[in-house]
Amino acid sequence: IGNNDRRGAGDDTLFCFMDMELQEIIDRTVAEYAPLVKASSEAYWEGTTTGSAAAFDRYAEVSKKIAGLFSDVRTFDALRGLKESGSVTDPLLRRQLDELYNSFMSRQADKALLDAIIEKETALERRYAAFRADFRGRRINDNEVERLLRTSADCSELQDVWEAHKAVGREVASDILEVVRLRNQLADCLGFTNYHSMSLILSGEKPRDVELLMNEVDELSRDSFVQVKAEIDEAMALRCGISVSDLRPWHYQGRFFQEAPDLYPVDFDSYYKGRDLERLTVDYYRSIGLDVEPMLRRSDLYPREGKNQHAFCIDMDCMGDVRVLCNLTDNERWMETMLHEFGHAAYSAGHDANPELPFLLREAAGIFTTEGVAMMFGRLSRNPEWMRLNLGIPAEEAERIAPDCRRSARLSQLVQSRFMQVVYRFEKAMYADPEQDLNALWRNLVEKYQLLTYPDGRDEPDWAAKIHIALYPCYYHNYQLGELFASQMHHYIVEHITRSGDMAFDSYTGCAEVGRWLTEKVFAPGKLYPWNEMITRAAGEPLTAAWWAAEVR
Numbered sequence: 001i002g003n004n005d006r007r008g009a010g011d012d013t014l015f016c017f018m019d020m021e022l023q024e025i026i027d028r029t030v031a032e033y034a035p036l037v038k039a040s041s042e043a044y045w046e047g048t049t050t051g052s053a054a055a056f057d058r059y060a061e062v063s064k065k066i067a068g069l070f071s072d073v074r075t076f077d078a079l080r081g082l083k084e085s086g087s088v089t090d091p092l093l094r095r096q097l098d099e100l101y102n103s104f105m106s107r108q109a110d111k112a113l114l115d116a117i118i119e120k121e122t123a124l125e126r127r128y129a130a131f132r133a134d135f136r137g138r139r140i141n142d143n144e145v146e147r148l149l150r151t152s153a154d155c156s157e158l159q160d161v162w163e164a165h166k167a168v169g170r171e172v173a174s175d176i177l178e179v180v181r182l183r184n185q186l187a188d189c190l191g192f193t194n195y196h197s198m199s200l201i202l203s204g205e206k207p208r209d210v211e212l213l214m215n216e217v218d219e220l221s222r223d224s225f226v227q228v229k230a231e232i233d234e235a236m237a238l239r240c241g242i243s244v245s246d247l248r249p250w251h252y253q254g255r256f257f258q259e260a261p262d263l264y265p266v267d268f269d270s271y272y273k274g275r276d277l278e279r280l281t282v283d284y285y286r287s288i289g290l291d292v293e294p295m296l297r298r299s300d301l302y303p304r305e306g307k308n309q310h311a312f313c314i315d316m317d318c319m320g321d322v323r324v325l326c327n328l329t330d331n332e333r334w335m336e337t338m339l340h341e342f343g344h345a346a347y348s349a350g351h352d353a354n355p356e357l358p359f360l361l362r363e364a365a366g367i368f369t370t371e372g373v374a375m376m377f378g379r380l381s382r383n384p385e386w387m388r389l390n391l392g393i394p395a396e397e398a399e400r401i402a403p404d405c406r407r408s409a410r411l412s413q414l415v416q417s418r419f420m421q422v423v424y425r426f427e428k429a430m431y432a433d434p435e436q437d438l439n440a441l442w443r444n445l446v447e448k449y450q451l452l453t454y455p456d457g458r459d460e461p462d463w464a465a466k467i468h469i470a471l472y473p474c475y476y477h478n479y480q481l482g483e484l485f486a487s488q489m490h491h492y493i494v495e496h497i498t499r500s501g502d503m504a505f506d507s508y509t510g511c512a513e514v515g516r517w518l519t520e521k522v523f524a525p526g527k528l529y530p531w532n533e534m535i536t537r538a539a540g541e542p543l544t545a546a547w548w549a550a551e552v553r
Helices: 009-050 053-070 073-085 091-105 111-130 142-151 155-189 195-202 207-240 268-272 277-287 293-297 332-352 367-382 384-391 395-432 438-449 467-471 477-497 512-523 531-539 546-552
Strands: 133-135 138-140 312-315 322-325
Touching (some): 009 073, 009 091, 009 322, 138 142, 155 395, 195 207, 268 332, 268 367, 277 293, 293 322, 332 512, 367 477, 395 467, 395 477, 395 546, 477 531, 477 546, 512 531
């Protein structure tokens, strides 16, 4: 026994006993929790794919049962004692203790409060799923809203469809505010400043670190965005036959100016017209050693009345039943979405398939790490080398469009990044003071970070039209962190796996080693390590903005 090991036999017995006590708590909790995860997922899937009120009711009831499981005071006290004692010796058990402790911590509140939050959130789910924009006397879905905003040059039509979509904000704003107050009440009774800081802390992020990173990204992107925004303004004004001073948010080819408008002459949609997006997705992932076809067969991919109009990936049971919801049409936006969502799916399937990973650790290392994987693949829909190898466009055409593809990729990153700043800072301020003038807060942030001119006199809750603010709270900054991680992974792959050195256009097509690296280093570990340790193990350095910054400058 070395001089630094002063434990005696009694200490070893105690530490062994603590490990056994924790394992018993884990086994008991998972035995109750795993079936609830599956039941919750099944109800949510039915509700979002059909709009069924009964399914949403079931989802709310199961959510309450999950909250009840994790609100048990005696179990939480036992976990707190184990955590504070530092007596759990097994590293795998310590990781599960951290996760379980945070899950219980977030529910140590009055049952009536937890139930009220769940009921409000479920009601909002229904209202977003059912909403269709009333455009000039007819109901249209989000795909049609996007099509009109992207293709019309009629200022009156653009304003009408933009305002028709924003009408959902007026319908749900008061309910969102009620749930925001309830979330803050929950955070307060748990000893947190507000719900925003609580959410970050319990998901393994430090609010101050996130703030510094978002500030850094703001500074890194600001000057470049000012330059491209001037180009966008000139192009959009010319397109609509107006002066730059007359431009308003509806002139930028999207509902929130969160995606890049068509500034360069490449018509990306034309490459996907009539193409089978499902087959393209399956074939590409298979070429890099990842089989997403089983997940695709379980998915729901096409629009219909009553169905959620967005896109998401869901791990139904943490046992391999992974699915994607989309609303496909044959254009570039939905090709990007398919590549993105099945990146999530591959990640989930990868950690679910690891037999050595405990149930409680079958999640991504961090919220943004799965976003990073999805974003890395989503970028490929505008990559000329990917289009050559997967769509079969001629090499000379790929070479011809390459400069505009590069400019388009940079533009996309800058435009997205500035909207991420808006949502992150809006939510942070909203949870700090939900009684302030939120309409003015949103308008001021849009003007500051996106450099848009807001309509004179408009005092509407346009912020509430963004579904994430209501239903995926305090999440949006993870998209920006995900972009940083995507660029970091891309750099590592190009330098160490494909070794192409082609930072601009390497698409990894046909390189099965990419899939093996992702599976072994990113997917399979799940939540075994804190997210920055996982990133360091996989990519050789902690999360950094350096590689993303190199792409947007």
